Amino acid sequence: MSTVAAQPLPNTVDPRTARKVTLAGCVGIFAELYDNGIFGFMAGSLAAVFFPGSDNAVQLVFLGYAVSFFFRPLGAVICGHLGDRIGRQRMLVFVILLISAATAAIGVLPSYASIGIAAPALLILLRVAQGFSVGGEASGAMSFLAEHAPEGKRGLYTSYAQIASFLALLTGTLVAAAMTSGLGSARMESWGWRIPFLLAVPLGIAGIYIRKRISDTPNFTRLKEEDGLSKNPLKEAFASAEHRRAMLLALFIPLMNGSGYYVLFSYMPTFMSSELNFGEVQGLLVTASSLVAICIAIPYMGRLSDRIGRKKVLAGAAVAMAVVGIPCYLLIGTGNVALAVIGACVMAVVFAGHTGVIHILLVELFPTRVRYSAYGLGYNVSSALFGGTAPLLMTYLIDRTGNVNMPAFYAVVTALGTLIAVSGVQDRAHLPLRAQAAAAAALTGLQDFVRDTVRLYRARRDATVKLINDVARLSCTVPDGGFYLLVNCQDVIGQLTPEGNRIKNDEDFARHLLDSQQVAVIHGSAYGAPGYFRISFATSTDVLTEACERIATACTALTSSAAPSA
Structure with missing residues (x-):
């Protein structure tokens, strides 16, 4: 958008x-x-x-x-x-x-x-x-x-x-x-x-x-x-x-x-x-x-x-x-x-x-x-x-x-x-x-949008953290400002999934743990953290992309009001 x-x-x-x-x-x-x-x-x-x-x-x-x-x-x-x-x-x-x-x-x-x-x-x-x-x-x-x-x-x-x-x-x-x-x-x-x-x-x-x-x-x-x-x-x-x-x-x-x-x-x-x-x-x-x-x-x-x-x-x-x-x-x-x-x-x-x-x-x-x-x-x-x-x-x-x-x-x-x-x-x-009327309105709308996005992310994040910690019994951390979770999977490497597949490494675990329709999972080895995997919410990732577009648009409006004005 x-x-x-x-x-x-x-x-x-x-x-x-x-x-x-x-x-x-x-x-x-x-x-x-x-x-x-x-x-x-x-x-x-x-x-x-x-x-x-x-x-x-x-x-x-x-x-x-x-x-x-x-x-x-x-x-x-x-x-x-x-x-x-x-x-x-x-x-x-x-x-x-x-x-x-x-x-x-x-x-x-x-x-x-x-x-x-x-x-x-x-x-x-x-x-x-x-x-x-x-x-x-x-x-x-x-x-x-x-x-x-x-x-x-x-x-x-x-x-x-x-x-x-x-x-x-x-x-x-x-x-x-x-x-x-x-x-x-x-x-x-x-x-x-x-x-x-x-x-x-x-x-x-x-x-x-x-x-x-x-x-x-x-x-x-x-x-x-x-x-x-x-x-x-x-x-x-x-x-x-x-x-x-x-x-x-x-x-x-x-x-x-x-x-x-x-x-x-x-x-x-x-x-x-x-x-x-x-x-x-x-x-x-x-x-x-x-x-x-x-x-x-x-x-x-x-x-x-x-x-x-x-x-x-x-x-x-x-x-x-x-x-x-x-x-x-x-x-x-x-x-x-x-x-x-x-x-x-x-x-x-x-x-x-x-x-x-x-x-x-x-x-x-x-x-x-x-x-x-x-x-x-x-x-x-x-x-x-x-x-x-x-x-x-x-x-x-x-x-x-x-x-x-x-x-x-x-x-x-x-x-x-x-x-x-x-x-x-x-x-x-x-x-x-x-x-600057239009630019100010765009900025106000952006601020509201970002607040809604953060609220949505926190709700889904909290639910996922509870799932991982209570059900999977794994350690989960939330980086400051991140739209993703870091999950420690070292304790489950070598174990079997309910389907009978053995977890070989963090990539294997990430593939089987969560529904890919709900999350985008990146295994830790891909970004220099073997033994962990990162969950980036697909919906939130899309929202974040949209938010970035809105930020760019609002900045363009503000810049326009500083050059051709608004």
Whole structure:
């Protein structure tokens, strides 16, 4: 008996619906990433308001920035579990509601001068809520967009989300620059710093409204209709060697994010004003220029990955960053605004090859059943270890060494790390997304089949052991995991059978002992155990053969879901 492995189902979402969903997803991502990024852009003002008089005020703000990243994996685990169980759309509404509320709450916090140590404590607590929310956002939003995207355009469609995330950073940069320039330091530290955080309210309302009006993805809906949803997605992911390996790749491939997103953009304005003696507005404008450059470059990189594959684009970006990282930071370090813009924009275009492709590559590593959970955990642990700590690490290293080129060295090291990690990935750019519903069903059926087979074997085995030991009075053993018995026949060699035939050896005994219709008997001399014979149950042998065929078929289905998918 054999079964046919189900073939992958290509995405049949019509382009108009896909564009509508992509726009809706991008609006939500814009709101989410604006809320998250404005904390970094307002670091100088937050330092003065919440840590007045401290020599390490900026470091303390970035410590709060870093702490929140360690709650991202928690957000990824909880939101990922629910997203794989009840749907992506519901969780995406929840995470934008949470981060909007947390960001707006920062905007109304009393200062240190008003309530003392409680002020920075509440600031960190709300930043933790932001981190939890972002942990559920990235993998959920990217999975949502990829599962809606037409075949052959997943890289392009998901790259739009990254444009939205960098437009959010650009908006935060311009808001911070405009307010700092227009209000001046005194008014910014008095009340102006609140305005960028309070903008989260209208952005959040818009994002929630749009996300509530879109349906869940075809992949998730189909899996739910087939009763193929995982009861415990993360447990299932850790139980699979393939998924464990994919989660490790999701941990190390995004290494370059640490030097790109979190240093080149979030940390750059603070770095330029505090370490390179640029004016605060000048630093923000250099960052704004690089953000414009990366927004232009990202869709081209996403589309290129649809044509030549994710792996080549990511590897090319890593090599390029390793080459240009130090020269570009040296241009920024000249103190000349024009040269700083050139250096930052070159790195931004190079980084576009990473950030425009990284998420769709990670989405494609996992099947629908565990995608939100497994991808989210791997990616957010990476962000916590190598991303959120990056601004704090750069501040610390520059302070200890006096070398302002530390961000350049970090860019090279993380780029090389990404290059090594991406070399071990299978490129699935030209294959349908993995759903794994049919493969999972085949595996579940196989497990039931094997349990039934073992139960049948044990029942027949026990009956035969009793016959041999009680009636024939021979020693019988059952090898671990064997579908056969080993019988000691040395004591009966030379004796007569009831038919009057003398037992000459183990082969002779095996021939006469049991009905060949019920068992297949192999004498011991044939496999190096003279004096014994092996009984392999004919029925069980046939069942075992069938089980092997079923195992092969199920493995083919699983392999198909890892290559053409299922």
